[in-house]
Amino acid sequence: MQQVKNPAASIALRVATAMHQMGIDGLPRNYELVYEAYSGSNPELVREFIALGKVKTQEALDELGRKYLPHHHEDGLLSRQNGQVRAEMSNFISLLNEEKISLTDYGRVIGHASKTILTEADLEGTPLGQSIKMLKAATEKRAHQNSNVVRAVVDKTAALADLQREAEEAEAAKFVDPVTRLASRRAFNKAVAKIYANPEMPVLCGVAIGEIDDYARIQEQMGPAVAERFLMQVAKVLEAVSGGGDLACRFDAGRFGLLLYTSDQEEITRVVDLVRAKLKATNFVGSSSGARVGQLTMSFGICFSEQAPNAFDFTNFAEKALATSKSAGGNTVTVYGANDYVSKDWLIYKKKPVGGFGA
Numbered sequence: 001m002q003q004v005k006n007p008a009a010s011i012a013l014r015v016a017t018a019m020h021q022m023g024i025d026g027l028p029r030n031y032e033l034v035y036e037a038y039s040g041s042n043p044e045l046v047r048e049f050i051a052l053g054k055v056k057t058q059e060a061l062d063e064l065g066r067k068y069l070p071h072h073h074e075d076g077l078l079s080r081q082n083g084q085v086r087a088e089m090s091n092f093i094s095l096l097n098e099e100k101i102s103l104t105d106y107g108r109v110i111g112h113a114s115k116t117i118l119t120e121a122d123l124e125g126t127p128l129g130q131s132i133k134m135l136k137a138a139t140e141k142r143a144h145q146n147s148n149v150v151r152a153v154v155d156k157t158a159a160l161a162d163l164q165r166e167a168e169e170a171e172a173a174k175f176v177d178p179v180t181r182l183a184s185r186r187a188f189n190k191a192v193a194k195i196y197a198n199p200e201m202p203v204l205c206g207v208a209i210g211e212i213d214d215y216a217r218i219q220e221q222m223g224p225a226v227a228e229r230f231l232m233q234v235a236k237v238l239e240a241v242s243g244g245g246d247l248a249c250r251f252d253a254g255r256f257g258l259l260l261y262t263s264d265q266e267e268i269t270r271v272v273d274l275v276r277a278k279l280k281a282t283n284f285v286g287s288s289s290g291a292r293v294g295q296l297t298m299s300f301g302i303c304f305s306e307q308a309p310n311a312f313d314f315t316n317f318a319e320k321a322l323a324t325s326k327s328a329g330g331n332t333v334t335v336y337g338a339n340d341y342v343s344k345d346w347l348i349y350k351k352k353p354v355g356g357f358g359a
Helices: 011-022 028-039 043-051 058-068 075-119 127-173 185-195 215-241 265-281 311-327
Strands: 206-212 247-252 255-260 298-304 332-335 348-350
Touching: 011 028, 028 043, 028 058, 028 185, 028 311, 043 058, 185 247, 185 255, 185 311, 206 215, 206 265, 206 311, 215 247, 215 255, 215 265, 255 265, 265 298, 265 332, 298 311, 311 332
Parallel strands: 298 332
Antiparallel strands: 206 255, 206 298, 247 255, 332 348
């Protein structure tokens, strides 16, 4: 396997090195937290991460993770939702207690009226007459209270339904990239973790992590609106070539991931080549003038689950392969540990574009 020429070119490599230097355990949730801190996409997270000092305890990391990466700490959202549910149920129980008290009072009135009926003969102006009036008033009050209880139950049920809907929407939103509507990096991490649910027998699959070559320059020269259109087009291509059971994701900036549930290197390379061919054939438009702005190229790094003992290494090895592709000049595909799977001449293969951004 060809070594990475420039480790600093890959955030993933910097993250792995930093975690080792700081003595941070190689847990998936720790990796994503450190990754987010080093990518600098969230300045508040970066500041709080630095404020933890040189020695960062797992407790402090988890507290930071609960704040910025709640998908690894589900208790954060669930605790808030459960607290609201408990409050609503407490109010409902109070209503039931009031109902109990009302029924007790109602029963006492009826008992008093029954006793009076047995002992009094003259109804008019007698205690029996008064009891009947009290019974009537109590009945009316009871009917009114019943109406209130019904309305309260309806309101509480609606409130609980809103809480459930809010929880479901929040759960779904954190696993979707807001720009491309592909799965997010968090969805990718969750899917990869499932692959290693049984560490002794991981699911046979492959991951291809790709990055748009010169994406930063594209964004700088043409603006975020045009760059976003490019991201949308890449997302359409990834969705089109990936199988129904596979997972297409956008990580950040111009980086994407494909989790393909096959360990057949020919099939995975076929999918990656198809992505690159479709992008090459796409007419990318940079402005309202409709002028073609050039050819969009991508570099990829590929790794197979058999090569990695855990979810962290599975992703990290693919990141290293991508870094090799980038250091080779871009528009390149690298297979991690290629000697174990394919001939040496496929370790890196490169297709030179004809003009455009990848030129």
